[in-house]
Amino acid sequence: MSGSAEDRAAYDAGPVAALRRIAFLLERAREDTYKVKAFRNAAATLLPMSDDDVAAAVDSGSITDLPGIGASTARVIADAVAGVVPDRLATLEREHGGPLTPGGHDLRAALRGDLHSHSDWSDGGSPIEEMAFTAIELGHDYLVLTDHSPRLTVAHGLSAERLSRQLDVVDAVNQHLAGAGFTLLKGIEVDILDDGGLDQTDELLARLDVRVASVHSKLKMDAAAMTRRMVGAIANPRMNVLGHCTGRLVTGNRGTRPGSQFDAKAVFEACVEHDVAVEINARPERRDPPTKLLELARDTGCLFSIDSDAHAPGQLDFLVYGCERAEAAGIDADRIVNTWPKERLLTWANG
Structure with missing residues (x-):
């Protein structure tokens, strides 16, 4: 991570929204599907869970024990639970979040x-x-x-x-x-x-x-x-x-x-x-x-x-x-x- 949580912008949309937005931006950038599925699969795993259960899994270090959640998606989830913009999301927003075309x-x-x-x-x-x-x-x-x-x-x-x-x-x-x-x-x-x-x-x-x-x-x-x-x-x-x-x-x-x-x-x-x-x-x-x-x-x-x-x-x-x-x-x-x-x-x- 680049800097402490205190150094980064606040984020209150939650980990599922962060994972879905990362997947969306990767698809918008025409990245290969296999690079995207990890984020969509992780979002699907968290979707039926309560906010408290997700936070508890992050605090205990057991978040990667959940199906479909690996090291990179766990970092996104931990940042979102902490209320800061995940680094991966910030990078993608900067690189691929703007207008796709000058016209239209x-x-x-x-x-x-x-x-x-x-x-x-x-x-x-x-x-x-x-x-x-x-x-x-x-x-x-x-x-x-x-x-x-x-x-x-x-x-x-x-x-x-x-x-x-x-x-x-x-x-x-x-x-x-x-x-x-x-x-x-x-x-x-x-x-x-x-x-x-x-x-x-x-x-x-x-x-x-x-x-x-x-x-x-x-x-x-x-x-x-x-x-x-x-x-x-x-x-x-x-x-x-x-x-x-x-x-x-x-x-x-x-x-x-x-x-x-x-x-x-x-x-x-x-x-x-x-x-x-x-x-x-x-x-x-x-x-x-x-x-x-x-x-x-x-x-x-x-x-x-x-x-x-x-x-x-x-x-x-x-x-x-x-x-x-x-x-x-x-x-x-x-x-x-x-x-x-x-x-x-x-x-x-x-x-």
């Missing part, structure tokens, strides 16, 4: 929610309820849970049976959060199949509130075939949002990847015809669509959805990256469907 903040303030997020039911790193709690803390009115569909086995895509069970869990979360002014909406990121079909039964798609459809396979498909594939999916009346349309990666620990080739004008014209929004994927490693395609979609008359594509709670804060791009492109806020109130969004998505 006015539009970010206009967003009411996020239509693309993942939990640990597929390839996300946190439980559904933790994603919902963080969305509330960020001021969202709604968050759409969009775990992957069955074909994406590498991301633990949800079978029809698992998706049905997840819908019951979402109902339970909403019941628990009743009165919070927030709704967790039922959704999916459904794979666009090679022939333009959607990778889930129509019966289940009909039970959802919002559906994002994305290409995840055969990204190097011939441009004409890829255009037919995407236009076919867009014509499906269950589809609402075209997710990360080129599939490109421009940075990050997964490396880089060029975008798919397709007739963008034809695809965006189909989006206008079928009232499908084009996603502005806010993940820094995607920046999808590229600027020229974003401007083409704007000029074609498309609706948009600015989405975090969050795979961890801290990544829900990525929305501002997409907002900065949308502001730079001069896209009017009313053309962005997640600036709309929940009732208007659901009427559009299921009209």
